[in-house]
Amino acid sequence: MAQINPSILSADFARLAEEAKAVEGADWLHVDVMDNHFVPNLTLGVPVVESLSRATDIPLDCHLMIEEPDRWAPQYVEAGAGSVTFHAEAAAAPVRLAREIRAKGARAAMALKPATPIEPYEDLLPELDMLLVMTVEPGFGGQAFLDIMLPKIRRTRELIARHGLELWLQVDGGVSAETIERCAEAGADVFVAGSAVYGTDDPAAAVRMLRHQADEATAAASWACRH
Ligand SMILES: O=C(CO)[C@H](O)[C@H](O)COP(=O)(O)O
Numbered sequence: 001m002a003q004i005n006p007s008i009l010s011a012d013f014a015r016l017a018e019e020a021k022a023v024e025g026a027d028w029l030h031v032d033v034m035d036n037h038f039v040p041n042l043t044l045g046v047p048v049v050e051s052l053s054r055a056t057d058i059p060l061d062c063h064l065m066i067e068e069p070d071r072w073a074p075q076y077v078e079a080g081a082g083s084v085t086f087h088a089e090a091a092a093a094p095v096r097l098a099r100e101i102r103a104k105g106a107r108a109a110m111a112l113k114p115a116t117p118i119e120p121y122e123d124l125l126p127e128l129d130m131l132l133v134m135t136v137e138p139g140f141g142g143q144a145f146l147d148i149m150l151p152k153i154r155r156t157r158e159l160i161a162r163h164g165l166e167l168w169l170q171v172d173g174g175v176s177a178e179t180i181e182r183c184a185e186a187g188a189d190v191f192v193a194g195s196a197v198y199g200t201d202d203p204a205a206a207v208r209m210l211r212h213q214a215d216e217a218t219a220a221a222s223w224a225c226r227h
């Protein structure tokens with residue numbers, strides 16, 4: 001079944017515990033950590049993740065858009081994150097970092113900005129639990145989905161299948177009722193949605209609707225039949 005991870009970037013930061021409750025039934029809560037260096041925006045850090053992990057039963061999927069993830073990512077695991085994603089463009093030693101995240105008890109994931117190809121990282125895939133293909137330029141919520149990323153999603157799914165891996169393939173940025181089916185058909189199975197969930201009157205219903213759409217599209221997709 002498709003996993004839907006609402007992004008709290010589009011939530012009210014003064015009411016994060018309530019905003020987490022508003023998406024009960026979501027698979028993970030996506031937490032965008034930005035440092036105003038790797039991306040031109042600033043959000044939250046370790047103490048907020050620590051408090052949020054105590055305030056909700058939904059596991060936290062921390063997307064680190066920061067420099068020096070080798071230094072910071074382990075602290076997010078200690079703060080209670082169930083999954084920690086570092087960017088390929090920022091990590092100094094991605095294999096060592098992925099192993100450290102896993103050794104500390106979280107799922108290890110790596111993200112690719114739109115201009116970063118997947119091919120140079122093929123050998124790294126067995127070290128990861130999830131690969132994130134960004135479908136907008138990281139930094140801000142509410143941007144338009146980049147259709148041009150669909151071939152990269154397809155190629156990544158092919159590589160995962162070729163290596164016989166159980167790796168999850170996440171998409172993040174502009175995922176909505178209009179775009180989620182295209183992502184699922186291309187091979188994504190974990191979907192981050194910020195504005196398409198928190199920008200509605202009923203965020204929990206939006207999660208259910210997006211999951212239904214993704215499941216239908218996956219069932220019709222050739223990559224899932226071969227899986
Ligand atoms: O990582 C991100 C931005 O860098 C966010 O997770 C993403 O943009 C979610 O917001 P939306 O669904 O509104 O695009």
Ligand SMILES: [Co+2]
Nearest residue numbers: 032063172192
């Ligand atoms: Co994100």
